[in-house]
Amino acid sequence: MADTVTDDHEGLDQFESRGRRIFLVWLPLACFIFVLLFPFYWMAITAVKPNAQLTDYQNHSPFWVVGPTLEHMKYLLFETSYPGWLWNTLVVAVCSTFLSLAASVFAAYAIERLRFRGARVTGLLIFLAYLVPPSILFIPLSVIVFQIGIFDSKLALILTYPTFLIPFCTWLLMGYFRSIPYELEESALVDGATRWQILTKVVLPLAVPGLISAGIFAFTLSWNEFIYALTFISSSENKTIPVGVLTELVRGDIYEWGALMSGALLGSLPVVILYSFFVDYYVSSMTGAVKE
Amino acid sequence: MPPVPEPRASFWRRFTESRNGLGLLFMLPAAAFLLCFLTYPLGLGVWLGFTDARIGRAGQWIGxxxxxxxxxxxxxxxxxxxxxxxxxxxxxxxxxxxxxxxxxxxxxxxxxxxxxxxxxxxxxxxxxxxxxxxxxxxxxxxxxxxxxxxxxxxxxxxxxxxxxxxxxxxxxxxxxxxxxxxxxxxxxxxxxxxxxxxxxxxxxxxxxxxxxxxxxxxxxxxxxxxxxxxxxxxxxxxxxxxxxxxxxxxxxxxxxxxxxxxxxxxxxxxxxxxxxxxxxxxxxxxxxxxxxxxxxxxxxxxxxxxxx
Structure with missing residues (x-):
């Protein structure tokens, strides 16, 4: 991230006429933003619409709501297991993120700085591991999860999520460690610091932005994970939000859209809030993983 | 520049001060995880593809x-x-x-x-x-x-x-x-x-x-x-x-x-x-x-x- 060239003057844009600019830049941009954000608007407006207005497009404009209601949220929070799913998702996401970060810090430091024999190959293998998709792992993993007796428990998810979190975090942290000058470590070595001291007192404090990036991204990834949670969890009280909303709130032929959309909205809020506080870290981890 | 091991240093000390030893130690948690929950399942998945396994029943090799x-x-x-x-x-x-x-x-x-x-x-x-x-x-x-x-x-x-x-x-x-x-x-x-x-x-x-x-x-x-x-x-x-x-x-x-x-x-x-x-x-x-x-x-x- 440190070596990004910033060249922030206006460039050639200043030669463009105003009308042309509105037509070529602002109009397409407005369309993009409308399309990208409309589903969220629709989700939010449905979540607070009273049932009577929900499908009655004749008498009420579907785009607005008269007298918003919290009845769907209330139903969700007090009459379903939703709070439990929220808690499960949080526990699983936090635990797997910390587990992965801890393992990744050591791995990335070893690959990038200790340069043990085979470090390059290990780095490449980590990258390849990142490319292995959950869709081809869930069947054998379900067999393993069943065999070691953690089927239908939070532990099953906490132990399997690192399969995609560790490669990602390690890859990202390798990039961060690379940007820390060698000289700092060398002078610490000369002063008699052990490798452990160098890692905890020199490298880690400098890599805090990297740790935050990796942590935020890993948390979001585990919050969003679906296929493992769908496969490994069967009882209602252990489900995570995506699985719970989809499998327990959709019943029969009559969809309770109000409750479904409230569930989707509430389930998205934690990640969106977290994201809004750390946008730059998030973007840098997303682009960092691609750029390295 | 690997530090020269002192003659009296214990094996553990020498191990953790050599870059290969320490590297191995640092890689251990991540490697163990990925081997157990990524490499092994990947192999198991390929093997399962050659069997008639069902839920609750281990499979037979069926080529x-x-x-x-x-x-x-x-x-x-x-x-x-x-x-x-x-x-x-x-x-x-x-x-x-x-x-x-x-x-x-x-x-x-x-x-x-x-x-x-x-x-x-x-x-x-x-x-x-x-x-x-x-x-x-x-x-x-x-x-x-x-x-x-x-x-x-x-x-x-x-x-x-x-x-x-x-x-x-x-x-x-x-x-x-x-x-x-x-x-x-x-x-x-x-x-x-x-x-x-x-x-x-x-x-x-x-x-x-x-x-x-x-x-x-x-x-x-x-x-x-x-x-x-x-x-x-x-x-x-x-x-x-x-x-x-x-x-x-x-x-x-x-x-x-x-x-x-x-x-x-x-x-x-x-x-x-x-x-x-x-x-x-x-x-x-x-x-x-x-x-x-x-x-x-x-x-x-x-x-x-x-x-x-």
């Missing part, structure tokens, strides 16, 4: 029987077709629209960071939850799109978005493109920002039109990042599961099954672990092709940067 069975299974071939169609078309759309959005954002705009932040939202929100919103948008009776089009007099009856095979394929693809654009756009934007403005200005002074500047300056410098971003995008699209599972569950009549959803359906609700694993294994050659593509993209990047 290529699963694959022979799949060869004659029209639903499997339909899912292969769907997966390729879905991947190719959605990736092309994501690339085109994403690059366009990235170029728009790369201009000198007020509140650029704010735009960048809200554009990423579709990527941040859990797929299943945004897919639920699409499910509601694509509802057969109360779809808001149908309502608007009816109001404008473009169509005469509501569109059956998810009930008709081709409508369903395209609707699902639209949702996938919607979710994928932000990732492509923001990653390419990061790439665009590393291209110095001065190159564009120099070309402009030499009389290059804006298309020529894009084609001859921006695009060649962006190619390496495009290669990597699109590899990831293709990989995510090819192995997509969530959107299909929420929107159609593979229906109507298997018309939207991707290999991932078919593999899930056969293995978990259907109980045929062996067959499901065989379908998952059949995805690997395609994935390898995508990874090789990325590898050559990276190679080209090194070549462009000069010797390394």
């Amino acid at each position: 290529l029987e699963n694959y022979q069975w799949l060869m004659d299974d029209p639903v499997f071939w339909l899912s292969v077709f769907n997966t390729l169609f879905y991947t190719v078309l959605a990736s092309v759309l994501k690339f085109g629209l994403g690059l366009w959005l990235a170029l728009l954002l790369n201009r000198h705009l007020p509140c650029k960071n704010f735009f960048r932040a809200i554009i990423l939202l579709p990527w941040v929100v859990p797929t299943v939850l945004s897919a639920l919103a699409f499910w509601w948008i694509f509802d057969s009776q109360f779809s808001i799109i149908s309502w608007v089009l009816l109001k404008w007099g473009i169509i005469s009856q509501p569109i059956n978005f998810l009930g008709d095979p081709w409508n369903a394929r395209l609707s699902v693809m639209a949702a996938n493109v919607w979710r994928g654009i932000p990732f492509v756009a923001i990653s390419l934007l990061a790439g665009l920002q590393t291209i110095p403005q001065s190159l564009n200005e120099a070309a402009a002074i030499d009389g290059a039109t804006s298309w020529q500047r894009f084609r001859r300056v921006t695009l060649p410098l962006l190619t390496p990042i495009i290669a990597v971003v699109m590899t990831f995008s293709v990989l995510f699209t090819f192995t997509d599961f969530q959107l299909i599972y929420v929107l159609t569950r593979g229906g109507p009549v298997n018309a939207t099954h991707l290999m991932a959803t078919l593999s899930f359906q056969r293995a978990i609700p259907g109980g045929q672990l062996g067959e499901g694993a065989a379908i998952a294994v059949a995805m690997i050659p395609f994935l390898l092709a995508a990874i090789l593509f990325s590898f050559f993209g990276l190679q080209r990047r090194k070549w462009q940067q000069g010797a390394d």
Whole structure:
């Protein structure tokens, strides 16, 4: 991230006429933003619409709501297991993120700085591991999860999520460690610091932005994970939000859209809030993983 | 510079002070995890593909029987077709629209960071939850799109978005493109920002039109990042599961099954672990092709940067 060239003057844009600019830049941009954000608007407006207005497009404009209601949220929070799913998702996401970060810090430091024999190959293998998709792992993993007796428990998810979190975090942290000058470590070595001291007192404090990036991204990834949670969890009280909303709130032929959309909205809020506080870290981890 | 071990130093001390020993020690947690929950399952998956395992019963080796069975299974071939169609078309759309959005954002705009932040939202929100919103948008009776089009007099009856095979394929693809654009756009934007403005200005002074500047300056410098971003995008699209599972569950009549959803359906609700694993294994050659593509993209990047 440190070596990004910033060249922030206006460039050639200043030669463009105003009308042309509105037509070529602002109009397409407005369309993009409308399309990208409309589903969220629709989700939010449905979540607070009273049932009577929900499908009655004749008498009420579907785009607005008269007298918003919290009845769907209330139903969700007090009459379903939703709070439990929220808690499960949080526990699983936090635990797997910390587990992965801890393992990744050591791995990335070893690959990038200790340069043990085979470090390059290990780095490449980590990258390849990142490319292995959950869709081809869930069947054998379900067999393993069943065999070691953690089927239908939070532990099953906490132990399997690192399969995609560790490669990602390690890859990202390798990039961060690379940007820390060698000289700092060398002078610490000369002063008699052990490798452990160098890692905890020199490298880690400098890599805090990297740790935050990796942590935020890993948390979001585990919050969003679906296929493992769908496969490994069967009882209602252990489900995570995506699985719970989809499998327990959709019943029969009559969809309770109000409750479904409230569930989707509430389930998205934690990640969106977290994201809004750390946008730059998030973007840098997303682009960092691609750029390295 | 490995420190010279003192003669009296214990084995443990010497071990932890040598870079190979300490490296091994530091790699241990991550390696153990990945070996147990990634490498071993990958091997187990390939093995399961050669067995008739079911849920609750260990399988017997049956050789290529699963694959022979799949060869004659029209639903499997339909899912292969769907997966390729879905991947190719959605990736092309994501690339085109994403690059366009990235170029728009790369201009000198007020509140650029704010735009960048809200554009990423579709990527941040859990797929299943945004897919639920699409499910509601694509509802057969109360779809808001149908309502608007009816109001404008473009169509005469509501569109059956998810009930008709081709409508369903395209609707699902639209949702996938919607979710994928932000990732492509923001990653390419990061790439665009590393291209110095001065190159564009120099070309402009030499009389290059804006298309020529894009084609001859921006695009060649962006190619390496495009290669990597699109590899990831293709990989995510090819192995997509969530959107299909929420929107159609593979229906109507298997018309939207991707290999991932078919593999899930056969293995978990259907109980045929062996067959499901065989379908998952059949995805690997395609994935390898995508990874090789990325590898050559990276190679080209090194070549462009000069010797390394």
